[in-house]
Amino acid sequence: MAEGGGCQGHKAERMDYFLQQMINGLTLGGVYALVALGYTMVYGIIQLINFAHGEIFAAGGYLGVIFLSFLTANGFMETHPGLGIGLSLVLSMGYCAMLAMAVEKVAYKPLRQSSRLAVLLSALGMSIFLQNGLMLTQGVYDKAYPTEFTHGGFDLGAIRVSYMQIGILAVTAILLVALNALVFRTRMGKAMRATAQDKVMSALVGISANRVISLTFAIGACLAAAAGIMVGLYYGSVRYDMGFVPGIKAFAAAVLGGIGNITGAMVGGLIIGMVEIMAAAYLPMGGQYKDVFAFVILIGVLYFMPTGIMGENVDDTRV
Amino acid sequence: MKGFSRIIVLTLALCLAMGAAAQAATLKIGSQSPLTGSYAADGNDIANGTRAAIDAIQKEGGIPGFEKIELFAEDDACDPRQAVAAANKLLNEKVVGVVGSYCSSSTIPASEVLDEGKILMLTPASTSEKVTERGLPYMFRVCGRDDDQSVAAMKFMTDELKAKTVFIVDDKTTYSQGLADNVEKLAKEKGIKVIEHDHVNQGDKDFSAVLTKVKDAKPDVFYMSLQNSSSGALMLIQAKRMGIDAAIIGQDAVYHPQLMEIAKDAAEGVYLTFGFIDEETPAYKKFLAAYEKYGKPGAYSAYAYDSAYSLLSAIKAAGSTDPDKIKAEIMKIDTLGASKHIKFMENGDSGSNYIIRIVKDGQFKNYWDPQTGKKY
Known part of the structure; x- marks a missing residue:
């Protein structure tokens, strides 16, 4: 056990503390950004806020447990951990893509000519349906991710970086570059x-x-499925209602960046993640009000910049 | 008008007759606990513990005058509003007694509703002091109290860990914050420096910001007061990743097999305050046999079993469903239950017997006894 750290100076002025919190914020922000992209792309193309998107994220998390448990039971994870995670990632992404296309066919396509309110209600209904479907098929308990090796990390000077943080940042970056290219x-x-x-x-x-x-x-x-698996691996468990809060935060991120704007969603996600972490890190009582700060930023930006930071009508970058 | 009132009288009479007829055949008892949501694991353990006790009583010949015992297992999701709704539903079902709830913040409002209807409530899990300090005549508690729990934790910090500094984090529920406040108060009395007392939100997944603070502060003890085992597991994983080397102390709410299932090696070496359960007693073995068909017992299965068993045996002894007669019988109970020796005090408490347990090789093990100051 270490002695109290009085000799290191106040944490508010220290660079390593700031950098450590910044890595925490980037990781969280990366996850929000991935989920936010799904909201913003769908909005860009059919002006629908797809409330069922958070549930796709949760489904991705669950598929990750299923595939990884299967691979672990076969002993494949012990020999090829990286490949196993990659395989689960790709399989879950494929499955969730089909799920989302099915959702669109069932819940949104028949309403394409109806009012926007009708589609919105259909989206809300779909969200409730999918969440309860997950609860009924997968149970109300938390499901543990089968891997242990994600608990490790390394020291970079005074900063502690975990393998999972690197993994999340790398996968997020790769997916964002691929999306931009696409x-x-x-x-x-x-x-x-x-x-x-x-x-x-x-x-x-x-x-x-x-x-x-x-x-x-x-x-x-x-993208949401990838985020779901990474959240599961990073935090260690998934639950049927895991899509709700990140869904709302990611939606806020999409609006913050300018809904319909891809770059905006990425930036918005990173900002929300960063604000949450920094509020908890530096403000007194920040930990319990971190969500409040994230949404206050959102309200502030919308008040002064109603189309979000990056603007929602930049037609070139709109999908 | 005369015809109308006659109909009312007739209807009322019919209702009463039906009620009496139903009562003669079926004894209704309720359980209320979070069956869905974050606390579903503990909540279902409580419902199952109650079921196991009903099975056990039935096996011993049941309760004279009642053909069967019907359980109404309500879900309150650890939400005070749903808890009041669940209590009202149980009130309408005219249950004789209720086992529940899990969260103190649900038990407290629900008990006020049940008390008005003169329905007995035995909580197997709500440890907040306030549960039994409101003077409700029909409120009983089979588990321990948080003021005792914090004393045990503090004694462990001073006597065994010889800690000088502590960092406290809670998730702002009636239970977790109450416990954390008690620990903070005691730490100041004992001369342990409280570096910070921070809060997170219920249901949070990302604790990286607050854990970075903990790592930075390098406390001797990290007191983690959370309302449920899955949050506890997530915090432990992140603490391990962060490389926090303080001694981590948790409490009864994170005490659940789920903690190791999710956190795996990150849970190793964590200390928890929990009531001492002697798994060698005949009473515990009887509970285990009755519980078998519901799976592995969770943290509160045995307490729920004892609560329901106390209630049912008191009804049996009273030979009536009159709440005051049942209460009189409950107060007479002085027996070894599955979880502990059960004897209720005037305020409805039944005493605490907290010890320190530790996670070792993926199992909860007895570690330190605050009474003797010795390791097991």
């Missing part, structure tokens, strides 16, 4: 951007709106 460098991405800008006009030039919308849901779900 949206801005491929024909598919061009079709998505065209549909977002003008559905009628893009249909006239031969772009199938249905296909593009399905694809948008699928991509958003892939």
Whole structure:
């Protein structure tokens, strides 16, 4: 046991303390950013706030447990831990993409010509349906992730970095770069951007709106599923209602960045994560009010910049 | 008008007759605990403990005058509003007694509703002092009290760990904050420096900010007062990752097999205050046999079993469902239960017997006895 740390100076002035908290904030922000992208992309294309998105995130977390438990039981995780996680990640992303496309077909497509309120209610209903579905099939208890090796970390000077933090940041970065390439460098991405800008006009030039919308849901779900698994691995467990709070925070992040704006969602996610951690780190009683600070920032930004920090009508970057 | 009042009288008479008929056949008791949400694990243990006690009583010949015992297991989700709703539902079902709830913040408002209806309530798990300090005549507690629990934790810090500094974190529930406040008060009395007393929210998953503070402060003891075992497990994983080397002390609410299931090696070496349960007594073995079909007992299964068993045997002894007669019989109980020796005091408490347990090789083990100051 160590003696009290009086000789190190006040924590508020110390760089290592700040850097440590910054890494914490980046990790959390990365997760929010991944989930926020799904909200913002769907909004960009059909102006719908897809409330069922948080549940896709939770489903991703559960699929991770299922695949990883299967691989652990077969002894595969002991020999190839990295490959096992990668495989679970890809499988869950694929499954969630199909789930999201099914949700879109069942709950949103029949209402495409209806009022926006009808679709919104359908989304809320879908969210409740999926959450209860998870509860009934997977049980009300927390499910533990089967891996132990995610508990490790290393020291970087006075800063402690865990392998999982590095993992989350790396996977987030890779997915964000891949997403950017997909949206801005491929024909598919061009079709998505065209549909977002003008559905009628893009249909006239031969772009199938249905296909593009399905694809948008699928991509958003892939990102959410990846976030779900990483949250499960990082925190060690999943529960059926795990999608609700991160869903709300990610939605706030999407609005903060300018809903419909991909870069905005990434930035918004990082800001929300960072504000939460820094409030808890530096403000007295910050720990218990960290959510309040995150939402106060959101209200402040919306008051002064109603379209979010990055703007919601920058048509080039809108999906 | 005359015809109308006659109908009312007839209806009332019919209701009473039906009520009496139903009563003769079925004894209704209730349980209330969080069956869904964050505390579902403990909540279901409580409902199952109650079921096991009913099974045991039935096996011993049941209760004379009642063909069967019906359990109404209500879900309060550890939410004070749902707790009041659940209590009202049990009131409408005219149950004789209720086993529950788990969270003190649910037990307290629910007990006020039940007390008005003269329904006995025995809590197997709510350890807040306030539960029995409001002078409710029909409120009983089978588990220990937080003021005693904090004394045990403090004694362990001073006598065994020889701690000089402590960092306290709670998650702001009636239970967890009450306990943390007690520890803070005692620490100041004993000359242990409280570096900080911070709070997190119920249901939080990310504790990295507050744990970085803990790591930075390098306390001798990190007192982790959380309302449930899954939050506790998440905090332990993150603490291990962060490389916190303080002695970590938890309490009865994080005491659950789920803690090791989720935290795995990160739970090793964690100390917890928990009531002493002697698993070698015949009473415990009888409980274990009755509980078998519900799986492995959780932290509060045995306490719920004892609560329900006390209630049912008091009803049996009283030979009536009159609350005052049952209360008189409950006060006469002086017997070795599955969880501890049960004898109720005037205020409804039944005494605390907290010891320090430790997580070792993925199991809870007895570690230190505050009475003797010795290791087991």
